[in-house]
Amino acid sequence: MAAGSLAAVALGTGLFSGAAAANPYEKYEGTTIVVSWPALSHFQKAEELVEEFTEETGIEVEVDALQYLKLRDRQILEMAKGEGEYDVVSWVVMWKGEYVSKGLLTPLSQMFTNGALVDPAYDIDDIADAYLQNGGIVGGKKGYMPGKSGGLYGIPFGAETSIMAYRKDLLEQAGIEPPKTYDELLAALPVIKEKTGVGALTSRGKTGHQVTAGWLLHLAPLGGKIFDDQWNPVFNDAAGVEAARVMREITRTGPTGIASYGFSEASAAFLQGDAAMYIDTLKIAAMSRDPKLSKIDGKVGFALHPVGSRCGSETGGFAVGIPANSQNKEAAFLFIQYITSKAGDKRMVELGGDPIRLSTIAHFADQFPEYPVVAEQLPCADPDWRPLIPEWNELNIDVLGQALTEVITSDKPIQPIMDAAAEKARAIMEREGYYAWTSYRQ
Structure with missing residues (x-):
């Protein structure tokens, strides 16, 4: 899939129908966001998707890829400042409770209420429940499980069972x-x-x-x-x-x-x-x-x-979210939405990464022999596999x-x-x- 193809997919599904000239990214063209994530295989393979995002949207992305064991300390240092360097951070699932308890993350509900930002075709229900619960929801049962008191702070990216x-x-x-x-x-x-x-x-x-x-x-x-x-x-x-x-x-x-x-x-x-x-x-x-x-x-x-x-x-792996002190929250949300969208998730598989969406797993089921197994395994993935507490x-x-x-x-x-x-x-x-x-x- 060539650069700009996610826009083609969006057009093909009628995302911009009735407003062909509208461009939800235009307002943010020229903005630069800084992304912090680990120097691991899935994220290295995402670099091409990042380039395609910039080409399509005009939003520049600087990636600070750190060795995994150095990531948490660096992120906490930046997110604790009045104005931090990062606009998007990726955390391993064990860190989510600590980040939220310290007030370091933006609730994504703030973004999902903005009709100008949210792609109607995004379909968050298509993301595997266990991945979303494990990596992105904080404040429910036991403080890290789903529940009526829980809130969404991240979207899985590089998740696994x-x-x-x-x-x-x-x-x-x-x-x-x-x-x-x-x-x-x-x-x-x-x-x-x-x-x-x-x-x-x-x-x-x-x-x-x-x-x-x-x-x-x-x-x-x-x-x-x-x-x-x-x-x-x-x-x-x-x-x-x-x-x-x-x-x-x-x-x-x-x-x-x-x-x-x-x-x-x-x-x-x-x-x-x-x-x-x-x-x-x-x-x-x-x-x-x-x-x-x-x-x-x-x-x-x-x-x-x-x-x-x-x-x-x-249940394990990584999720992505927005620091509370980001100065570019809306552009950051557009980036997260892009890389975890249906088209973005399929593109990650083409690049050699791991899917988070049920539709992606079904789409590639004939190409990768483990995908039908993963699809059957996911309902058994346990969000309480380990206690995600400090x-x-x-x-x-x-x-x-x-x-x-x-x-x-x-x-x-x-x-x-x-x-x-x-x-x-x-x-x-x-x-x-x-x-x-x-x-x-x-």
């Missing part, structure tokens, strides 16, 4: 069908290892947030949560312990080195042929087709994330990230390890005042 990828040849060699349930998965792990000589399932396992992410992938479908609705830690219940046992078995039967694997290492183990299965982000599909990353193109199949007591897959970083790294390392690197009983972690989590929540109302009522 989890699926299974598997080596068709290795599972055939082992006489195994792609596991549909956790019972089937646990039964398959040692068989695959024994019959193929290859690690059964790769996983993140490095101490800290990586091993926690690996465990969370199994906690949701096994029916577990981190907290109940009163903020009591419940991850040491039967579901949490079972998810930890699954992690231990994955480590035992998987490729050597899982205890040192971050996302990159876990993915590389599958892509380089050292593991028969992968359960994590859907991004593995595009990676498996990339000759720079993969030795297994043409050998990979895709299936739903296995189910336990329920279906429950990951304390999560400490809980994630210092509490769960330590306990789960002990689980996968030892043969110690799992229940006491998880019980001790739950006590530490409760102390953190007590320190931060989460139980103040409960104590008051007593």
Whole structure:
């Protein structure tokens, strides 16, 4: 799709019907907006879309692409100023509550009330609910879930859920069908290892947030949560312990080195042929087709994330919104609307990025074998996959990230390890005042 083609799509759908000479961008021509987002693959592939936006609209865009670990501090610094540098920011979903609680973001409802700005064909209902809830809604149930008290602050861009990828040849060699349930998965792990000589399932396992992410992938479908609705830690219940046992078995039967694997290492183990299965982000599909990353193109199949007591897959990735101190909010909104529109979302797929819209997934279902799987998986994507609260970083790294390392690197009983972690989590929540109302009522 060439530059200017989004306008052609808009004209073709009658966006400007009855007002052929009208140009909603004309007022903002010559404006320069500054966008802060991570130097990651999806956003790098969006650079061409940004150029097309400028060519079509006359709005100039400067992109400040930072290494992911530096992004949050830089954004907070700019958004806390009276007048900041950024007009659009992209955040990983865990940061949204902190940004809103500090008053750093513009409620997008202010923009969606402006008929001159909002494209009638935008169709926000076409965006996958789990992505929108996880990345953009703040203030509902638990403060980060949907609900009547919630508000929209961002639109997903670079969002994801989890699926299974598997080596068709290795599972055939082992006489195994792609596991549909956790019972089937646990039964398959040692068989695959024994019959193929290859690690059964790769996983993140490095101490800290990586091993926690690996465990969370199994906690949701096994029916577990981190907290109940009163903020009591419940991850040491039967579901949490079972998810930890699954992690231990994955480590035992998987490729050597899982205890040192971050996302990159876990993915590389599958892509380089050292593991028969992968359960994590859907991004593995595009990676498996990339000759720079993969030795297994043409050998990979895709299936739903296995189910336990329920279906429950990951929600994660990024969303985009407008800082409260932006001096160009309307132009910023037009940019966000453009890159997340139906035409923009399709263009992102053409450029090698990830879709956020159901219509885009359906449109490309015949071209990408994982898309029908993703379409079926999305209704199971859990917006409460992890608690998106400011304390999560400490809980994630210092509490769960330590306990789960002990689980996968030892043969110690799992229940006491998880019980001790739950006590530490409760102390953190007590320190931060989460139980103040409960104590008051007593």
